[in-house]
Amino acid sequence: MQSLSSVGDYRFILPAPELRRYFSSYYFVEIATPGGIELDDLLYPEWASARFMLEGMIPASLVPDPVAPVPRASMTGPTGRACHVRCSFARMAGIGILPLGWSRFVGESAHLYADAVFDVETEPTFALFGAIWADIQDLQNHRDIADVFDRHLLAALGPAEDREAEIERVHGALADPEITDVSQLADRVGLNSQYVERLCRRVFGFPPKRLLRRQRFLRSLAPRIFDPALKWVKVLDASYHDQAHFSRDFRDFMGMSPRAFLDMPRPISKAALRARAEALGQPLQILQGPTG
Numbered sequence: 316m317q318s319l320s321s322v323g324d325y326r327f328i329l330p331a332p333e334l335r336r337y338f339s340s341y342y343f344v345e346i347a348t349p350g351g352i353e354l355d356d357l358l359y360p361e362w363a364s365a366r367f368m369l370e371g372m373i374p375a376s377l378v379p380d381p382v383a384p385v386p387r388a389s390m391t392g393p394t395g396r397a398c399h400v401r402c403s404f405a406r407m408a409g410i411g412i413l414p415l416g417w418s419r420f421v422g423e424s425a426h427l428y429a430d431a432v433f434d435v436e437t438e439p440t441f442a443l444f445g446a447i448w449a450d451i452q453d454l455q456n457h458r459d460i461a462d463v464f465d466r467h468l469l470a471a472l473g474p475a476e477d478r479e480a481e482i483e484r485v486h487g488a489l490a491d492p493e494i495t496d497v498s499q500l501a502d503r504v505g506l507n508s509q510y511v512e513r514l515c516r517r518v519f520g521f522p523p524k525r526l527l528r529r530q531r532f533l534r535s536l537a538p539r540i541f542d543p544a545l546k547w548v549k550v551l552d553a554s555y556h557d558q559a560h561f562s563r564d565f566r567d568f569m570g571m572s573p574r575a576f577l578d579m580p581r582p583i584s585k586a587a588l589r590a591r592a593e594a595l596g597q598p599l600q601i602l603q604g605p606t607g
Contacts, residue, residue: 337416378570393520
């Protein structure tokens with residue numbers, strides 16, 4: 316299988332101001348490789364995302380499952396594993412959904428949808444996103460699609476939930492590198508550990524211990540995404556005991572060794588993360604804290 320160093324057009328747009336507490340961005344991807352070369356890449360663990368395939372296909376799977384076709388309009392729940400993708404031609408639009416957005420606009424327990432992909436046209440839980448899909452299928456301009464996203468999501472916004480402040484406190488604590496264990500997390504947000512456990516599973520998709528491990532891992536990985544010459548010892552989070560500890564996490568979250576990852580060209584993810592960093596100031600959605 317061949318790879319290119321970087322390919323495609325990637326755009327990131329902020330939602331309407333009223334929606335930015337709930338959605339990290341709208342994103343638009345166009346890929347057309349010369350000669351139909353099939354690209355092979357890994358996307359990083361992230362919060363939930365709705366994806367709409369306007370043209371072409373991007374077969375995908377969460378590692379270590381084999382790559383397979385996905386629905387044209389899909390919802391991927393919060394992920395604790397990398398997503399393996401292959402593509403030669405596609406035009407896609409997507410909505411990055413923050414935990415508060417999942418609570419407000421989906422409402423079901425996130426752990427039931429974690430590490431899985433669903434068809435928004437057939438899964439009643441995602442009827443809102445099915446309606447969005449119906450209205451964008453014939454659109455070409457990404458700004459027009461973003462307007463449809465805003466229109467549907469603003470119409471569905473409704474009144475604020477009582478627990479929104481505590482969800483944002485937990486999200487902010489998860490994004491804080493000083494928080495390294497569940498007891499610190501509970502103390503920071505002023506909630507008991509059992510409640511934090513239930514809240515994290517329901518809203519964030521995973522137990523708090525795994526969420527903290529995922530944050531620590533991606534904080535350590537992020538600097539080397541663009542600069543593979545950096546030494547791991549320079550970027551590892553202080554809570555890692557040693558490089559072997561980090562390597563175990565790497566295999567757990569990415570399905571491969573750090574060396575195998577660095578040897579991958581990663582043409583899709585590198586270009587997308589650069590575009591996201593330029594547009595939003597943060598390459599990885601998962602490292603973005605709450606915006607409320």
